[in-house]
Amino acid sequence: MRVTTFAEEVYAVVRAVPPGRVTTYGTIARLLGRVRGARQVGWAMRHSADDVPAQRVVGAGGHLSGGWAFGHPSVQRTLLEDEGVAFVGPERCDLDAHGWPDADEAAAWETEQAAGQP
């Protein structure tokens, strides 16, 4: 189905992020083939649906770029900590330990996408 817009694809990726893990805008963009489309990912997240765990999407280095979208960055931080995500600073999560996808998971994701969308 190519009717899906860029935003829809972004949502699909975000929903694929398991609890206790976090991903970045740049990573999502890269998974979609838009290496420099991190901005569009952010644009899409701004229109995020309710079933999209936007709290798992952070900026480069695990920085809570869109924390204010939850009312206050501390809200997003609390949500992630509740899922088991460790934080290095007040607004920075530990991407090294909870970053998604992992090298192995990235391959699985690409395989799944290749199989579903030839």
Place this chain on the structure above:
DNA sequence: GCCTTGACGGCAA
């Protein structure tokens, strides 16, 4: 059809 906006990323000063 053109211009502006936007939850970003990376590099330079």
Place this chain on the structure above:
DNA sequence: GTTGCCGCCAAGG
């Protein structure tokens, strides 16, 4: 370590 600027793609007005 911080702050600022440019580049990029997509959608809205």
